[in-house]
Amino acid sequence: MAWRLLRLEPASLQEELPSSPEPEGFHPLEAPWEAKRxxxxxxPEPLYFVDGRERAEALVAQGPRLALLGCVAAGAVVLKGxxxxxxxxxxxxxxxxxxxxxxxxxxxxxxxxSLGEGLEGLWAGLRAAREALEKEVAExxxxxxxxxxxxxxxxxxGPLLGYIKTHWAHYLPKExxxxxxxxxxxxxxxxxxxxxxxxxxxxWYLRLPLPPEGVRPPLAGLLRVETxxxxxxxELADLSLGxxxxxxxxxxxxxxxxxxxxxxxxxxxxxxxxxxxxxxxxRMLARHLGGGR
Amino acid sequence: xxxxxxxxEATPLEFWVGVEGDGLLRLDDLVVVEGFHPQVGRVRFFGxxxxxxxxxxxxxxxxxxxxxxxxxxxxSLAYVAHVSVTRILPEEFFPxxxxxxxxxxxxEDLELALYYEAMKNQRGSTKLPAGLLKNGEVAxxxxxxxxxxxxxxxxxxxxxxxxxxxxxxxxxxKSLLESGVLEDAHQAKVLLFNVKGEDLFFxxxxxxxxxxxxxxxxxxxxxxxxxxxxxxxxxxxxxEGYLPDVDTRLEGxxxxxxxxxxxxxxxxxxxxxxxxxxMTNLGFLVAHVTEKLRRLAEGQKGPHLLVEDWPGGEASxxxxxxxxGKARLKSFxxxxxxxxxxxxxxxSGEGEGDRGWTARQAKGTLEAFVRRLxxxxxxxxxxxxxxxxxxxxxPLKGEQVHVVDLAKLSPQAQMFVxxxxxxxxxxxxxxxxxxxxxxxxxxxxxxYAPRDEESPIKDVLLDIAERGRSLGVILIGAQQTASExxxxxxxxxxxxxxxxxxxxxxxxxxxxxxxxxxxxxxxILPQGAVILHQPEIPVPLLVHFPxxxxxxKREEVLEDNSAEALRREFLG
Numbered sequence: 108m109a110w111r112l113l114r115l116e117p118a119s120l121q122e123e124l125p126s127s128p129e130p131e132g133f134h135p136l137e138a139p140w141e142a143k144r145x146x147x148x149x150x151p152e153p154l155y156f157v158d159g160r161e162r163a164e165a166l167v168a169q170g171p172r173l174a175l176l177g178c179v180a181a182g183a184v185v186l187k188g189x190x191x192x193x194x195x196x197x198x199x200x201x202x203x204x205x206x207x208x209x210x211x212x213x214x215x216x217x218x219x220x221s222l223g224e225g226l227e228g229l230w231a232g233l234r235a236a237r238e239a240l241e242k243e244v245a246e247x248x249x250x251x252x253x254x255x256x257x258x259x260x261x262x263x264x265g266p267l268l269g270y271i272k273t274h275w276a277h278y279l280p281k282e283x284x285x286x287x288x289x290x291x292x293x294x295x296x297x298x299x300x301x302x303x304x305x306x307x308x309x310x311w312y313l314r315l316p317l318p319p320e321g322v323r324p325p326l327a328g329l330l331r332v333e334t335x336x337x338x339x340x341x342e343l344a345d346l347s348l349g350x351x352x353x354x355x356x357x358x359x360x361x362x363x364x365x366x367x368x369x370x371x372x373x374x375x376x377x378x379x380x381x382x383x384x385x386x387x388x389x390r391m392l393a394r395h396l397g398g399g400r
Numbered sequence: 401x402x403x404x405x406x407x408x409e410a411t412p413l414e415f416w417v418g419v420e421g422d423g424l425l426r427l428d429d430l431v432v433v434e435g436f437h438p439q440v441g442r443v444r445f446f447g448x449x450x451x452x453x454x455x456x457x458x459x460x461x462x463x464x465x466x467x468x469x470x471x472x473x474x475x476s477l478a479y480v481a482h483v484s485v486t487r488i489l490p491e492e493f494f495p496x497x498x499x500x501x502x503x504x505x506x507x508e509d510l511e512l513a514l515y516y517e518a519m520k521n522q523r524g525s526t527k528l529p530a531g532l533l534k535n536g537e538v539a540x541x542x543x544x545x546x547x548x549x550x551x552x553x554x555x556x557x558x559x560x561x562x563x564x565x566x567x568x569x570x571x572x573x574k575s576l577l578e579s580g581v582l583e584d585a586h587q588a589k590v591l592l593f594n595v596k597g598e599d600l601f602f603x604x605x606x607x608x609x610x611x612x613x614x615x616x617x618x619x620x621x622x623x624x625x626x627x628x629x630x631x632x633x634x635x636x637x638x639x640e641g642y643l644p645d646v647d648t649r650l651e652g653x654x655x656x657x658x659x660x661x662x663x664x665x666x667x668x669x670x671x672x673x674x675x676x677x678x679m680t681n682l683g684f685l686v687a688h689v690t691e692k693l694r695r696l697a698e699g700q701k702g703p704h705l706l707v708e709d710w711p712g713g714e715a716s717x718x719x720x721x722x723x724x725g726k727a728r729l730k731s732f733x734x735x736x737x738x739x740x741x742x743x744x745x746x747x748s749g750e751g752e753g754d755r756g757w758t759a760r761q762a763k764g765t766l767e768a769f770v771r772r773l774x775x776x777x778x779x780x781x782x783x784x785x786x787x788x789x790x791x792x793x794x795p796l797k798g799e800q801v802h803v804v805d806l807a808k809l810s811p812q813a814q815m816f817v818x819x820x821x822x823x824x825x826x827x828x829x830x831x832x833x834x835x836x837x838x839x840x841x842x843x844x845x846x847x848y849a850p851r852d853e854e855s856p857i858k859d860v861l862l863d864i865a866e867r868g869r870s871l872g873v874i875l876i877g878a879q880q881t882a883s884e885x886x887x888x889x890x891x892x893x894x895x896x897x898x899x900x901x902x903x904x905x906x907x908x909x910x911x912x913x914x915x916x917x918x919x920x921x922x923x924i925l926p927q928g929a930v931i932l933h934q935p936e937i938p939v940p941l942l943v944h945f946p947x948x949x950x951x952x953k954r955e956e957v958l959e960d961n962s963a964e965a966l967r968r969e970f971l972g
Contacts, residue, residue, distance in 0.1 A: 184474050191474040354472055360461050373473040376458055 110167045110174065110209055112396040115389045117166040117175065133280050136309055136340070137297035140283055142290055146348030151266070153251035154186040154350075155194070156370045157244050160378045161237040163230070164385065165392050167202075167209075174204035175229035176216050176392070179237040180378040181244045184370040185251075191370055195244050198381045203232035211395040214388065254350075256371055259308055259333050266338055268347060271331040272366035278310065278331070288325040290314040293352050298344050301333060308333045309340035313347060315355040315365040328355075330366050401425065404433055405480060406498025412445070412488060415495070417502045419479040425449055427917070428534050428942050430505035430513045431483055435496040444489045445496050446505060446513035448939045450917045451482035484915065486513050486939050515936050516540055521549070528581045529621040530572065530932055531943030538621055539943040541895060541934045543581050547837060551894025551935060552869030555845075556878040557911075558899025558930070565878040565899055566599055567952075568930050569841050571945045572876065576839065577800065578623055587836025591795035591825065593818060594805045595843045601649045602951035603803060604631040608958040610949055617946035627950035632799035636809055636817075639782045645808050648954040656804070657783045658820070659790030660735055661702030664693035670856040671819035672776050674812065681765045688759040689739065689769070704786035705729040709754075710738060730786040733777045740770045779810040783817070793821060796834045811847070818848055819857035826864055829871045837872040840864070845877040846884040858886060865892040882910040896933040898940075900925040914940055 137143075159181035167174050182196035202209050202216035209216040222231035242261055245253060252266045259269035277284070278301060286296055295313035302308070310333040317328035330351055334343050355365035356372055367375075401423050405416040415433070419425050426449065433445045456465060457478040468475040483502075489512065505513045519527045519542040527540035545551035554572065558564040570592075577585050594600040604627050618625035635644035637655035644655040658668065669690040673682070700706060710727035729735050743753040743766045752758075758766055795802040804821065806814045828834060842848065842861075849861040864875050865888060875893075882890050883905065890896075890910065898914065901922040905911075911919055918931055918940050925931070928947065933940040951957040 186471055189471045191468070191471050193474055360464075369467055369472040370474060373475065377474070377476070380458065 110169045110205075110396060112165055112392055113168040113173070114166045115164070115392065116385065117163050133278070133283065134300040135283075135297055136299055140286060140297055142286065142294040143297060143344075144294055144348065145345040146293065146350075146352070148342070148346045148349060150186070150346070150350060151252045152187055155245075155248050155251055155253045156184045156186075156256070156368065156374060157181065157241055157248070157253060158256040158371050158374050158378075159237045159241040159244075160375060160382065161233050162382060162385065163233060164200075164388050165396070166229075167396060172204070173226070173229065174202050174209075175221075175226075175233055176200070176202050176209070176211075177233045177236075178382045178388070179233065179240050180382050181237065181240040182374055182378055183244050183248060184374045186370065191373070193374065193377060195247055196377065196381060197240055197244060198378070199236070199240060201233065201236045203229045203236070212391045214391055252346075254368075258303065259306065259335065260304075262306075262335060266343055267334060268343060269333045270351065270366075270368075271333070272363065274326055274329060274331060287312055287329060290329070292316040292328065293348060295332075295344060295348055298340060300336060307336040309336045309338075309344070310334075311344050311347075313351060315352050317355075317358065317365050328365055401431065401504050402481070402502045404496050404498050404500045404502060408480075410495045410498055412493040412495050413485050414447075415445075415483055415485075417449075417481045417483055419481060423479070425452055425479075425481040425504075426534065427452060427921070429481075430486075430510055431481075431502045432505045432509045432513065433483075433496045433500050433502045435494065435500060437492075437494055440490075440492045440494065443492045443494070443496075444512075445485050446487040446489070446509065447483035447485040448513070449481045450484050450915055450939070452480070454479045484939055486937060487515065510537060514540070514941070515542075518936065519543075523583065526581060529575050529579055529623060531930070531941075531945040532617060532620065533941065533943060536620070539932065539941050541932065542936055545894040545935055546576070546874065547582060548869035548872055548874060552874050553865060553893040554874075554876040554895040554897060555882065555890050555893035556876070556897040556899065556930075557880070557882045557901065557905075558878075558897075558925075559880055559902055559905075560596075562900045562925070562927055564925070564927070564930055565843060566841075567928075567948055568897060568899065568945055569843075569876050569878060570600070570603065570948060570950070573801070573839065573841070574623055574628070574949075575621070577628075579621075582837075584836055586800075588800070588839060589795050589834070589836055590801040590839045590841065591793075591821065592801060592803045592841045593843065594803055594807055595814075596807050597953075598646060598648045598805070598807065599952050600803045601633055601646065601653070601805070602953065602957055603628045603801065604652075605951040605956075606958040607947070607949055607951045607956045609956055610947060610958075614947040614949070617944075618949060621946070625946075625949040628801050630800040632793075632802045633805070634793045634802060635805040636813070637782050642788065644805075646805065654791070656793050657785050657788070657790055658792045659703030659788065660705040660729055660732070660784060660786040661697045661700045662790045662792065663732075663735075663784050664697035664705060665700075666820070666824060667691075667694050668816070668820045668823075669693060671816045671823070672780065672812065673772060674815050674855045674857070681761060682768060685759060685761050685765055685769050689743075689757065692757055702786075703789045705735065707738060710741070728786070732781045732784040732786070734786065735784075736770075736773045736777055739773060743770060776812055779812045780816060783809075783813060792824075795821070795825060795838065796828065815848070815855070815857055818842065819860055822857070822860045822864065826860060826868070826871070826873060829873050835872075837874060839874045839876055841876045841878075843878045845879040845889060846881060849877075849886040849889045851884055851886050861889055862886065865889045881905050881908075883908040894935055898922050898925075898931040898933075899929075918942075 161179045163177045165176045178200050180198040183194040185192055185194045200216045201219045203219050204221040205218035219232055219236045221228040222235055254268045292314050295311050298309045298311045301310045312331050315328045332347050334340050354368045356367050356369050358364040361367050402417040402419040404410050405418045408416040429449045431447055435443045455478050456475040467473045511517050526543040528543040529538050530541040531539045533539045556565045576582050592600055606627050615625045633653040634656045635646045635653050638645040642655055644653045646653050667690045670686050673686055706726040708726050729738055742757040745752045793802055793804050849858045864873050879885050903923050906919045906922050929944050931940045932943050
């Protein structure tokens with residue numbers, strides 16, 4: 108039996124449920140617990156930013172079985188010699204839950220496994236495919252400092268920074284969390300230890316400038332940065348104060364400002380462009396998988 | 401070179417091309433794109449770039465450029481060019497596919513793009529060099545649209561002072577006379593009117609400022625970088641005496657004037673009345689008196705006009721009776737006074753004029769006529785004389801090029817000279833008295849053929865514009881503003897040339913034949929560049945023409961001090 112289109116643009120089916128695990132034992136790496144300034148260090152070169160995008164394009168069914176067709180993309184931006192450029196942009200169409208490749212006109216969806224049961228598992232599979240692609244891109248980069256969008260999930264030779272834009276998890280006890288509200292733009296908290304999936308990380312919060320300054324919710328403009336604990340994390344923490352505020356986006360131009368960094372914004376736009384227009388993809392899927400004989 | 405873009409409409413008549421990498425496409429570049437359809441086969445689209453742009457694509461905010469320069473965001477630079485199609489071969493009007501490669505048209509493709517291969521007749525090529533394109537290739541115009549076969553006349557617009565109108569007209573003449581494309585070039589005659597300064601008075605002298613580069617340009621055009629060989633210079637005489645009234649050129653200039661008998665016989669009186677149309681009665685009277693004068697002068701040899709009924713007692717000094725009882729009119733003012741006498745009667749008393757002359761016109765009309773005549777004595781007294789045999793310019797005899805100076809004349813006298821010469825010339829061509837082609841170069845057409853007024857001279861110009869091309873009389877007219885020139889005079893010009901224009905002027909309907917981008921560019925045209933429009937090519941061409949090989953002022957004249965030249969000068 109052939110795969111048939113069940114639903115286009117299934118993103119609306121997915122309910123985003125932020126998981127918010129409780130903080131494990133809090134372990135500061137610096138003392139005393141107070142706002143820190145710095146950021147005079149010059150940026151290392153080359154400076155890489157890696158990011159990826161995923162997009163669910165259609166839900167298809169073969170009898171009772173479901174598969175999620177999606178597109179994942181990842182790439183890098185490199186800052187070198189005062190210029191920025193794209194590096195290694197990859198786009199891949201995947202069918203989560205397929206057993207063999209699925210053709211829809213010119214589009215080819217490669218099979219990737221689903222991670223878990225039901226719709227949740229399909230989406231998790233798509234996310235995993237995106238993360239795998241990001242990892243592929245990141246592994247191809249040599250030297251310099253690598254900045255990844257999201258938590259640190261891999262290790263590499265050179266220095267590595269991950270940054271988290273939204274803060275559902277609480278890493279700090281109530282007492283220390285008060286400092287977050289007091290942070291001024293360009294200041295950071297002392298570093299603390301984070302353990303996740305066998306990784307030992309150093310992490311800290313920093314406040315990005317978010318014009319116009321004024322009364323803001325405490326989480327606005329807050330960025331959590333992490334780096335492997337075994338690296339020169341204090342040095343990197345100081346560097347991050349110079350790096351992230353300089354690359355913060357402006358709220359006029361980006362609804363996710365200031366945490367969505369400028370080079371990454373450009374990268375995401377370019378990746379989106381390479382993924383193709385969703386309307387066009389949908390039309391092709393409808394033509395080739397949308398019923399009829 | 402690039403690809404046809406799919407993000408913008410690609411049509412058979414215009415499309416956009418994206419330029420890749422280090423590619424270069426400029427305004428005026430000619431490109432060719434190949435299209436294919438299984439039903440019609442291979443089709444080639446030739447076109448000219450008329451708009452180029454670079455933009456950071458996808459960037460919605462102007463300030464993103466600052467971020468890009470600071471190296472904070474990656475940007476994608478798009479370099480696009482708009483192509484106006486000039487030709488489709490074969491003529492299948494379907495659009496080219498986005499993504500089709502676009503190439504620069506060169507060599508044969510360029511000829512096809514600009515229809516050069518069609519510029520020929522049974523006897524050979526009719527490609528007349530008309531300047532150089534930006535890429536160094538020669539721009540041609542089809543001689544058949546200039547010499548009267550399929551079309552004729554040239555019209556040049558442009559503000560003065562940016563050396564375009566006269567320079568381009570003389571360059572075109574050079575090409576006509578010496579490129580060898582015009583078959584009977586040796587028979588062709590040129591009448592050039594010099595309207596300001598003495599720019600045209602050194603056409604026969606080499607230009608000392610001619611650079612090596614300009615020489616090469618001439619060589620590429622296939623033209624000798626030499627001044628005009630056979631030129632006669634004619635200037636009006638000074639108000640006193642007979643010497644030509646010129647400042648910068650002292651040798652080789654002849655003074656011209658008409659004698660009274662010629663004036664009467666050729667019926668030149670109407671050209672003294674520029675505003676004839678304003679009063680029809682006056683117009684009638686002018687025609688009548690012209691005819692009377694013609695009859696009066698019949699059989700006379702001149703230079704003075706003999707009249708029978710001039711009352712000697714009232715004649716002023718200088719008048720004397722001849723044996724036959726006739727009086728001599730020895731100057732234009734004598735003629736005017738004679739006419740006054742014939743029309744209004746003796747000065748003393750309330751006499752009446754000669755009924756044979758007054759043509760029953762009311763006294764007011766007669767007086768107006770005489771008033772105007774009297775006023776013209778000061779302007780034309782030195783051009784219309786009874787004391788010497790007249791030698792008006794005769795562009796059909798002698799040298800190939802005749803330069804007639806008008807610069808120092810009053811507007812009325814300018815009108816008279818231009819009108820008389822053109823009328824005479826046109827009538828002789830009409831009667832088939834000269835076989836070769838005649839090219840007339842006249843600047844300030846807005847004065848001679850104004851849009852809103854009537855004048856005898858405008859009639860002659862209209863006649864030339866409308867019938868001249870079949871008679872071999874070609875007008876190369878120029879003006880600052882085509883909007884002020886009679887529509888039919890401009891409209892009959894097959895070849896149109898635009899030099900630098902005034903911004904307001906460029907927006908007038910007279911220039912609508914230019915695409916918007918060319919109208920914009922007409923405002924910033926540099927020296928030595930003009931926009932050339934000809935009937936066969938659907939887009940105008942921006943052409944450069946070389947610095948004149950002939951001097952345009954005294955300082956530019958290359959002095960020839962060789963022994964040979966000196967011997968020629970002294971020994972004649």
